Amino acid sequence: MPADEQQVPSVWARPRPQRRDHPALSRQQIVSAALQLLDTEGIDALSMRKLGTRLNAGATSMYTHVANKDELLELVVDEVYGEVEVPATGDPDGWRTAITGCAHSLRTTILRHPWIVSVLGETGLAYLGPNVMRLMEKMLAVFEEGGFGLQEADQAMNTVVAYVVGISTSEAATLTALARSGQSEQEWTQRLLPAAEEAARDHPRLRRLYAGQRGRRVREDRDDGFRLGLECVLEGVTARLTSTG
Structure with missing residues (x-):
């Protein structure tokens, strides 16, 4: 053939x-x-x-x-991917809230199935699946409703998804290692900090960062970091919409 x-x-x-x-x-x-x-x-x-x-x-x-x-x-x-939710919106100004909800749902779904990050780049044409197609269609509709052209909506969607998958991949790897160790996330991080601080002894900025993590609530910091990063991504997407609108 x-x-x-x-x-x-x-x-x-x-x-x-x-x-x-x-x-x-x-x-x-x-x-x-x-x-x-x-x-x-x-x-x-x-x-x-x-x-x-x-x-x-x-x-x-x-x-x-x-x-x-x-x-x-x-x-x-x-x-x-069928577990990921895209909040409905009938308000053009509600696109950012809806996409934020979708991003959090995608992250939660990945962390609920952490094995998935090891195969996302190896599953052939997975994006042709019905659930993935429905997810993309709904996200594109939200962006279009917010004022994006179809091509700009596609770029914005890919940017948001890339951020979520990138962050979640690192988180999933950590959580998988924790599951094998039998330790809590808080225990594992606090036990690791002395070694991290020692490795950073010649790097003052890193040393200060690690020192500031002592006693912090690791899970809350991780959630806050995700929210902040997502806000930065959406600020950039919003700026792009404004400049081309």
Whole structure:
């Protein structure tokens, strides 16, 4: 088959299998079981064989719906994105509040499923999934309602999502390490600070920053930092809208 006729390698780019009268296993059952496995045991635990054992199903039943593990991950990533909320707004001036709510929902969703950050860049055409498409459509509508042209709305949406995913990736990695250590976030940070201060002894600004973190509430600081960064991003987006309006 010529290269330009080859099927796009994505579960979303091929016809869905024909439904049988009494299917032994549904796509949703497979996705739900995979999501539960990922949430409880992490990305390294996911395999088609292990998933089949959980479902008490043979490989044939699963491969009817997904060709391989990559396709399975596309489905599960889209399932996770279905949890992200975009607050409705009927007010052109309410776009910023709505996008702020969506950004917080996206961050919360990623931190609820921290394994996802390790596969976001490896899930093929996951953005073709129905939940991702609905999320993007709603965000674009909010930006357009606020006065952005479609191309500017797309740029603004991508900027906000990139910020949230970037921050959440770092947070998810920390929370995953904490889960393995058995320590609380507060305990882990306070135990790390002496080593950080020692490493920063020749860097006065970093040394002052680390010294100022003693006794601070780590979770609250992390939440405050996210809010402040998001405000900065939205200030920039707003300035762009004003300059091109």
